[in-house]
Amino acid sequence: xxxxxxxxxxxxxxxxxxxxxxxxxxxxxxxxxxxxxxxxxxxxxxxxxxxxxxxxxxxxxxxxxxxxxxxxxxxxxxxxxxxxxxxxxxxxxxxxxxxxxxxxxxxxxxxxxxxxxxxxxxxxxxxxxxxxxxxxxxxxxxxxxxxxxxxxxxxxxxxxxxxxxxxxxxxxxxxxxxxxxxxxxxxxxxxxxxxxxxxxxxxxxxxxxxxxxxxxxxxxxxxxxxxxxxxxxxxxxxxxxxxxxxxxxxxxxxxxxxxxxxxxxxxxxxxxxxxxxxxxxxxxxxxxxxxxxxxxxxxxxxxxxxxxxxxxxxxxxxxxxxxxxxxxxxxxxxxxxxxxxxxxxxxxxxxxxxxxxxxxxxxxxxxxxxxxxxx
Amino acid sequence: xxxxxxxxxxxxxxxxxxxxxxxxxxxxxxxxxxxxxxxxxxxxxxxxxxxxxxxxxxxxxxxxxxxxxxxxxxxxxxxxxxxxxxxxxxxxxxxxxxxxxxxxxxxxxxxxxxxxxxxxxxxxxxxxxxxxxxxxxxxxxxxxxxxxxxxxxxxxxxxxxxxxxxxxxxxxxxxxxxxxxxxxxxxxxxxxxxxxxxxxxxxxxxxxxxxxxxxxxxxxxxxxxxxxxxxxxxxxxxxxxxxxxxxxxxxxxxxxxxxxxxxxxxxxxxxxxxxxxxxxxxxxxxxxxxxxxxxxxxxxxxxxxxxxxxxxxxxxxxxxxxxxxxxxxxxxxxxxxxxxxxxxxxxxxxxxxxxxxxxxxxxxxxxxxxxxxxx
Numbered sequence: 001x002x003x004x005x006x007x008x009x010x011x012x013x014x015x016x017x018x019x020x021x022x023x024x025x026x027x028x029x030x031x032x033x034x035x036x037x038x039x040x041x042x043x044x045x046x047x048x049x050x051x052x053x054x055x056x057x058x059x060x061x062x063x064x065x066x067x068x069x070x071x072x073x074x075x076x077x078x079x080x081x082x083x084x085x086x087x088x089x090x091x092x093x094x095x096x097x098x099x100x101x102x103x104x105x106x107x108x109x110x111x112x113x114x115x116x117x118x119x120x121x122x123x124x125x126x127x128x129x130x131x132x133x134x135x136x137x138x139x140x141x142x143x144x145x146x147x148x149x150x151x152x153x154x155x156x157x158x159x160x161x162x163x164x165x166x167x168x169x170x171x172x173x174x175x176x177x178x179x180x181x182x183x184x185x186x187x188x189x190x191x192x193x194x195x196x197x198x199x200x201x202x203x204x205x206x207x208x209x210x211x212x213x214x215x216x217x218x219x220x221x222x223x224x225x226x227x228x229x230x231x232x233x234x235x236x237x238x239x240x241x242x243x244x245x246x247x248x249x250x251x252x253x254x255x256x257x258x259x260x261x262x263x264x265x266x267x268x269x270x271x272x273x274x275x276x277x278x279x280x281x282x283x284x285x286x287x288x289x290x291x292x293x294x295x296x297x298x299x300x301x302x303x304x305x306x307x308x309x310x311x312x313x314x315x316x317x318x319x320x321x322x323x324x325x326x327x328x329x330x331x332x333x334x335x336x337x338x339x340x341x342x343x344x345x346x347x348x349x350x351x352x353x354x355x356x357x358x359x360x361x362x363x364x365x366x367x368x369x370x371x372x373x374x375x
Numbered sequence: 376x377x378x379x380x381x382x383x384x385x386x387x388x389x390x391x392x393x394x395x396x397x398x399x400x401x402x403x404x405x406x407x408x409x410x411x412x413x414x415x416x417x418x419x420x421x422x423x424x425x426x427x428x429x430x431x432x433x434x435x436x437x438x439x440x441x442x443x444x445x446x447x448x449x450x451x452x453x454x455x456x457x458x459x460x461x462x463x464x465x466x467x468x469x470x471x472x473x474x475x476x477x478x479x480x481x482x483x484x485x486x487x488x489x490x491x492x493x494x495x496x497x498x499x500x501x502x503x504x505x506x507x508x509x510x511x512x513x514x515x516x517x518x519x520x521x522x523x524x525x526x527x528x529x530x531x532x533x534x535x536x537x538x539x540x541x542x543x544x545x546x547x548x549x550x551x552x553x554x555x556x557x558x559x560x561x562x563x564x565x566x567x568x569x570x571x572x573x574x575x576x577x578x579x580x581x582x583x584x585x586x587x588x589x590x591x592x593x594x595x596x597x598x599x600x601x602x603x604x605x606x607x608x609x610x611x612x613x614x615x616x617x618x619x620x621x622x623x624x625x626x627x628x629x630x631x632x633x634x635x636x637x638x639x640x641x642x643x644x645x646x647x648x649x650x651x652x653x654x655x656x657x658x659x660x661x662x663x664x665x666x667x668x669x670x671x672x673x674x675x676x677x678x679x680x681x682x683x684x685x686x687x688x689x690x691x692x693x694x695x696x697x698x699x700x701x702x703x704x705x706x707x708x709x710x711x712x713x714x715x716x717x718x719x720x721x722x723x724x725x726x727x728x729x730x731x732x733x734x735x736x737x738x739x740x741x742x743x744x745x746x747x748x749x750x
Contacts, residue, residue: 037702037703037706037708038699038702038703039703039706039708039710041708041709041710042709042710042713043710044694044710044713044714045694046690046694066702066705066706067677067698067701067702067705071677071678071698071702074678075678075680075696075698075699081696081698081699081702082699083694083695083696083699283709302442302446303446303449303450305450315421319419319420319421319458320458321450321456321458323442323446323450323456324413324450324456324457324458326442327412327413327441327442327446327456328412328413328414330441330442331412331414331441333412333414333416334416334417334658334709334712334713335414335416335417335418335419337709338417338419338709338713339419
């Protein structure tokens, strides 16, 4: 099971600590690089270790469809399959079913959908989503939920949220059954997190948080935020929600976000983050830097001999000029995707170190104010 | 200028030695990874160094069109632009103009063509091809020639070969003029290689070799082979041609080939090779191994826990299974292209080491026989 030790809580509410799960440890606040298909796009596992990543996130929806969970089980589970020595987490697939799969039908039972790869028909239920994640075998697995998009009307949000919360109870039951029965191939029990939904309605968020915290989840995620709503709404709802979550369990803000979003999320007491941004924008030629974004498509970088970020000491910034990276980006070369993704993840993971240090030194509010002013 | 020291000549005719040019050294027989657009596809320069690459090949045609030679000059030349500490060679663009560019018109003056990128009109002449390569600034540059494809009729081959040889003399003149005049931005003089053509006609190959060896080239390439003709013809013509080339200059077989081709080329006294195969087939999911090719598309590798090549000690083979690599290849992930390209180049560069060792130990014929039997 999961052990969460809070080393220090800052006066701002930010906390720094450590999660230990099935022999794997990661420091919080943590950023989890996203390995949707069992690979963090463009990087090797050795590079991720070198970058300081301690946990990566896989996606049960993608892995279930390809390569299939039988193969992953045969190869010893996700971490062994991808040869990743650190901690792992899988998202249940709720978000992906609703955002990627065509022909969705939702019932109390679950969600029937077609694969976005080959059109084959599938049914995901809370029980099967948990069973799939048991077989994939990540250290932390997620409840199966139904997020709502933005905007969403109140009736639709209410229906989806209440159903998600009923599904959460079924996930707990399936997980407990699996842990004691034959479904679970792992010698150590996986941790299961619940996901608070509630769309953009503070009282529905509150009700969802209340129902979920009555269930014995090992941690609590906040889902359905940062899907297009204004930032002020995101962080207003986040602060409102995290206050209702037990202080002694990790809090995970799903799919968020930019460096500034992470700094603000930590202020709301969040311990874990994941986001495709550093690798996705990296593949598209955009680098984060201490002073803003560098979009290599811009002609101004054509003959710029400086590194992506003059303040960065990563290998890419020590090696290549903006002019060179712009050239290989425009030429469609893989090295461009590699370099900018690497740099961006380096920046994210160094940011997490600075965040943790500021919390341990009890000066997180000051750190955050300064960071948000300059970004 | 270029210094070529032959350390040992094997009874078979294979030779091992060292080329030193403008302070850069590489051991021969050498394999030059191809960095068409100033990047060896999918790999970093640091990885190439780690793999033992000592010289890489850029392409004047591609670099002239994108990013343009003005930028490369401004950035200090090709090696500085791509931050490559080893030796560099550029192909003149002759082959690429004829194979990639639409709307070609050939005259005695040169070749007019449209860019395959944006359709813009350009004229390449022997003089401009040399000038472009002066500005790009590789250590070794190539004469501008007109290859013929396969099959090619004798009249067409005769015309193209005689013109190529007249162009070769103009290249020498342009190079000498550049070296003494204002065209050459490099403090040390670049080496210039001639390219023997002659299609598939032994007497035309002979005539071309004779004309070119009367010119003071620093080395001699054999061009226009391995373009679709049967292998026996390739190596028959190659052996015929290399015999006519001066023993004290490096011999370079352009664009060849598979590991077996390289082993056979060395038997014909070739010192330098380049080929896109290891990275191109790598991106397409095919790995070379000591016992043949592994095509990750094949279903037989679906649950194969072994490394790409069980006899290989590269980082990829130490880390990932065929099953994993097949999954990420099928999922379209960049890591697959990286891993298989890396492994293939590792295999090529280890092969070159084994070739050199066998020559130094005067047992190259035995090595080649054994290699060709098992491949």
